Amino acid sequence: MTASALTRPGERDRLSVKFSEIDWRFAGLLFAIAGAGSMMLYSVAGGSWEPWAANHLIRFSLCFALMIALGLVDLRVWMASAYPVYAIGLVLLICVELFGYTAMGATRWLNLGFTRIQPSEIMKIGIVLALARFYHGASAKDASFSFKLLIPAAMIGAPVLLVAHQPDLGTAMLIALTGAAVMFMAGLSWKIIFTGVAGLAAAVPPFVMFVMHDYQRKRILTFLDPESDPSGSGYHIMQSTISIGSGGPLGKGYILGSQSQLEFLPEKQTDFIFAALAEEFGFVGCFSLLLLYAAVILIALRIASLSHSHFGRLSAAGVTATFALYVLINGAMVMGMAPVVGVPMPLLSYGGTVMLTVMIGFGLVMSTRVHRYLELPSGRGFFF
Template identity: 50%
Template sequence: MITRRSEYGGLRGKLFEIDWLLPTLIFMTGLLGVAMIYASTKGVWDAGAQQHLTRLIMGLSLMILIAVIDFRFWFGMAYPAYLASLLLLIGVEVFGVSVNGSQRWLDIYVTRIQPSEIMKLAVVLALARFYHDLPDWRISKPTGVLGALIIIALPALLVLRQPDLGTTLLIIAPGLMIIFLAGVRWRIIGSGLIAAAIAVPLFYKFGLKDYQRERIWTFLDPSRDPSGASYHITQSKIALGSGGVNGKGFMKGTQANLDYVPENRTDFIFTVIGEQFGLLGGIGMMALYMGIAAICMIIAARMKNVFSKLMIAGITATFMLYVYINLAMVTGLAPVVGVPLPLISYGGTVMLVVLAGFGLILSAHVHRNSDLPRGAGLLL
């Protein structure tokens, strides 16, 4: 990794300062996605693989552009980005497009966007800015704790109404991790865990839709409806098991080629990897993800200000939660909640938001010596 200061100024110097190992690993992971989408569509290039490659290149270009822009600009945009994303979520509530019973998208004529994906990044930025501006002595005070919880709760409730439980979890979990890393006292954390334990059964009874409760029962007993609610996970396990250690080879997966596994180019694309490249292929994929996360955390450790440290930790946690929830879902270790495998699953908004997040991490690294003012933001 490049650590010494560049002798060049301007754009050339900033490009020199980028830790290029991170974009390289991201590009390799994205190319794996192109290959797996190509395989899952039986070798039809323009049935998803071509679009995925185009989005990958566009996203990487966006990532580098974000990286070279002065990090103080992104620092100043933390709250405006959060408020704009919140307005988009309200727009989904009023004008959103419904697909398969879920109202998650906004039609902007040229394309459709999913504001909940943008909000994952916006919540991290807002919380990082909140704690950057908050004096240390107020972190565990009621105003400090409630302020952070409000930043998380407002978008989480809107997304839950869509309904989208997976995205709701991906907003709440990194947000709570940032609260923990900010230094909230253990007694408050303990009280929160007790409150959560009490709230879970209530949320199950009154907060979930019937089909979401069905998914939980399917997770607990996959054999109860193998041709109905359990079909996805049953076929997923068959595909993964048939791959063995070495896999059947590229384009030779029968479960994918015969369309036994639904959504095998999106949420269940790991079954294609497991069937064609086996356990070793899955380990190789995880090595790419762990390498990306490790570089991000090394960058975070070098940061000198609270905003950068918490922002990088939050973005990295969100990215790895995508991976964890998807793999747990596909292997039957968690209920099916509709979370894609980042950089590999087919999907436009997720790809661009994930790469924009990495662009912010690289921008923090490039401008790591910039001074960020404290106490100038919105305090509750």
């Protein structure tokens, strides 16, 4: 499809034309990762579709259809909804503080009676949309070095503090790093970047010692020396590294991973499914999966770079940054290179909430591709 066909009046709004612009290579890569996830969930369940593998495939199929539908939504609609989505997410996070549902020692959900929602997941999309909307109407000077940068800093800081207080350190870290990535891609001055990194490094020790909850602090200290508590807080890291190391170059074979089959590996269907894959398929299996993730990230960044609108570029790149951070943090976590913070491997781990968030984000990426030639207004109003 040529640029002229997509920009002619009456052509760009036809669903058939939009549908033809869907990037099916990108979609196929997502299918491959989700398929690998279902295969591993079948394995860690002892060769059974229940309770995880079948649900994983069903959820992905529904989320995939949603992604395609969202990809056909006009990019102007995404832009108009940016600030409202962020505002709704922030209000819901405040509601969690006031009357949230508590489970497993954390208050992260709102109980609606018929279901529970986790507003921090909404904020993962909301922060990308809102920052992309802000920078779409900002000048290069404002994006680089200006007192107006206090606005996006506050937009990031408010949800990060609320989510960290729940406590949910993993999600708070994702929101903060995603926001920082969008600011960097928008043209943030290197002076501010270096100052921020130095300030963050200086703040880490007092934050760990005086702000973190006891169990969070214990996770950090155990990460540095997991053998100090091998049957307690160090158990997860030790069993995960044992699983990865025992896989060797080619692995033990499908459904033959002793750590997962004998229930030594904790959270084998969620946070540590990558370790189960490493045990069964070894270095080759892990490397192959990481290649799929790398291909998704590179194609998504390519889509972002081709957008004619600043909002499209930043929103697609911001979603891609979130996805890449999921992969990076989970990979480092299961290899013992980062503390255990409860960040799953996207589309591979079992869990409907994260999958839904990721696929909604990729719906935005797909919309950016379909409407890549669309020019957007640069107004600074709430909607446009």
